Amino acid sequence: xxxxxxxxxxxxxxxxxxxxxxxxxxxxxxxxxxxxxxxxxxxxxxxxxxxxxxxxxxxxxxxxxxxxxxxxxxxxxxxxxxxxxxxxxxxxxxxxxx
Numbered sequence: 736x737x738x739x740x741x742x743x744x745x746x747x748x749x750x751x752x753x754x755x756x757x758x759x760x761x762x763x764x765x766x767x768x769x770x771x772x773x774x775x776x777x778x779x780x781x782x783x784x785x786x787x788x789x790x791x792x793x794x795x796x797x798x799x800x801x802x803x804x805x806x807x808x809x810x811x812x813x814x815x816x817x818x819x820x821x822x823x824x825x826x827x828x829x830x831x832x833x
Contacts, residue, residue, distance in 0.1 A: 738771070738772030738773070739772045739790070740770075740771055740772060740789055740790050740817050741771070741772055741773050741774075741775070741789075742763055742771055742775070742787065742788065742789055742813065743774075743775050743776075743777055743787070743788045744756045744759060744760055744774065744775070744776050744777070744785075744786070744788075745784055745785070745786045745787075745788070746777070746778060746779065746785050747778075747780070747781070747784045747785065748778035749780055749782055750782070750783060752785055753776070753778065755803065756776045757776060759804075759809060760775075760776055762809075762810070763809070763810070766810055767817065767818070770817050770818045770821070771817065783797070783798060784797070784798070785798075785803060786798075787809060787812075787813075789813060789817060792816070794812045794816060795808075795812055811823065
């Protein structure tokens, strides 16, 4: 039986974004090794797609944001969904300090 949660990265294969998806998937697997069940990469041929889902919930869309996610930002978005109490160490958001 597969562990949960499942993360899916849907990327445009026409745009050549497979390496970016692979790198981000590996970063997520390394960071959340104890919290996630799997990360899959799904090629898409509709053009310009780079979407990240946790389970079936869209957490990042390149088209909606007009840019790719920064890996720090993506890790924070995933963490906020699957383990909000978890610290990401140096990758975590800085508190609003003076």
